[in-house]
Amino acid sequence: MTLICIFLGVPGSGKGTQANRISKQFGMAQLSTGDLFREALKNDPNGKLAKIVSAGDLVPDEMVLELVKRTLKSKGDYSKGIIFDGFPRTIKQADALKEIVREMGAKIQVILLELGLEKAIRRISGRRICSQCAMVYHLPNHLPKEEGICDHCGADLISRADDTEEKIKKRHHVYLESTLPLVGYYKNHLVRVDASQVPDDVYRNVEKCMKAMANDQT
Ligand code: ADP
Ligand code: ZN
Numbered sequence: 001m002t003l004i005c006i007f008l009g010v011p012g013s014g015k016g017t018q019a020n021r022i023s024k025q026f027g028m029a030q031l032s033t034g035d036l037f038r039e040a041l042k043n044d045p046n047g048k049l050a051k052i053v054s055a056g057d058l059v060p061d062e063m064v065l066e067l068v069k070r071t072l073k074s075k076g077d078y079s080k081g082i083i084f085d086g087f088p089r090t091i092k093q094a095d096a097l098k099e100i101v102r103e104m105g106a107k108i109q110v111i112l113l114e115l116g117l118e119k120a121i122r123r124i125s126g127r128r129i130c131s132q133c134a135m136v137y138h139l140p141n142h143l144p145k146e147e148g149i150c151d152h153c154g155a156d157l158i159s160r161a162d163d164t165e166e167k168i169k170k171r172h173h174v175y176l177e178s179t180l181p182l183v184g185y186y187k188n189h190l191v192r193v194d195a196s197q198v199p200d201d202v203y204r205n206v207e208k209c210m211k212a213m214a215n216d217q218t
Contacts, residue, residue, distance in 0.1 A: 002106035003028075003081035003213060004097075006088070008182060009113030011171045012120030012127075013195045017136055018113065018206050019085035026210060027080040033059075033087040035134045036067055038160075054161035056170035058178060061092045072100070082106075089179045094186075109213045110186040111206060113195035117172055124168050128157040142199075 005028070007015040016032055023030035037059060041050045052059055068087060072078075088094040101108055128137045132155035137144050144151050162171065183190065193205045 002078055002104055004101055004104075004106045004108050005081060005083045005210070005213070006108065006110045006186070007083065007085045007113065008110055008179070008186075008190075009195060010115055010117070010120050010175050011168060012124040013113035013115040014123075014199060014202055015085045015113060017199055018111075018203060019083045020136075021203055022206060022210055023083045025207070026214075028083050029076070029078055029081070030083045030085065031068070031071060031087065032085040032134075033064060033067065033089075034085070036071065038134065040067075054167075056162045056167040056174065058089060058174055061090055061096075064089075064093060065096050068097075069100070078104075088182065089175075091181055091185060094182055108186070108189050110182075110190040111209055112183060112190055112192045113202070113206075114192055115195040117169075119196055120172065121165060121168050124163050125165065127160065127163055129160060131156050131158045 005022075007019045009015050016034070019030050019032065022028065037049065037053055041047075041053065044050060049059065049063070058064075064087065072082075084097075088097050097108075123138070126139045126141065128139060129135065130137075130150035130153060133150060133153045135150055135152045136142075137150075137157055144157060148157050149155070150157060162168075191209045193202060193209065195202050
């Protein structure tokens with residue numbers, strides 16, 4: 001049975017970083033709605049979508065669902081499972097995912113990365129991302145080999161438009177209001193991981209959860 005794993009947590013909890021490592025280790029497909037939106041924005045940097053994302057607001061559910069469904073149709077190999085990072089973010093999105101999961105005959109597991117606001121702000125303020133390949137760095141904890149340049153593809157590193165302190169607080173608020181209810185929604189499929197440790201330590205715990213889930217699949 002296909003495993004669909006959802007990484008849930010406040011902005012800055014490390015969803016993208018952990019999801020990326022896990023997807024590589026377990027051969028799972030990773031689907032990050034945030035990355036997909038940022039990619040789409042490159043073609044329309046002043047459009048409606050860019051305004052929503054850079055303000056730290058949620059993209060309307062219909063647009064998110066359209067993107068997720070389109071990506072799932074085009075993306076290919078889901079035999080080892082899918083990791084969603086940044087989706088679902090509202091009950092409405094979760095209801096739609098339930099339907100998708102039913103059609104695929106898949107099973108959902110949720111990993112909740114737990115982290116307080118202060119630490120999240122500190123983490124996000126130091127975040128730099130590659131303008132081309134979306135690889136994530138952190139000043140001073142995860143520096144590129146050459147200042148301002150992506151190790152992976154050589155493109156420039158940039159700060160995300162929504163990574164200012166004011167926007168981070170806004171996104172945190174949006175999380176508490178719209179996304180936190182998903183913790184109750186998924187209570188029977190959810191494991192909690194302390195996300196306040198360094199990435200390698202968080203990873204070890206996430207990895208343990210993933211292995212337990214894999215063994216649990218019958
Ligand atoms: P973070 O978790 O750090 O906020 P993401 O990269 O997951 O970052 O998302 C960045 C932005 O993209 C969000 O603030 C929102 O505007 C938009 N977005 C991403 N995923 C969704 C979603 N599932 N529903 C609505 N908006 C989304
Ligand atoms: Zn890069």
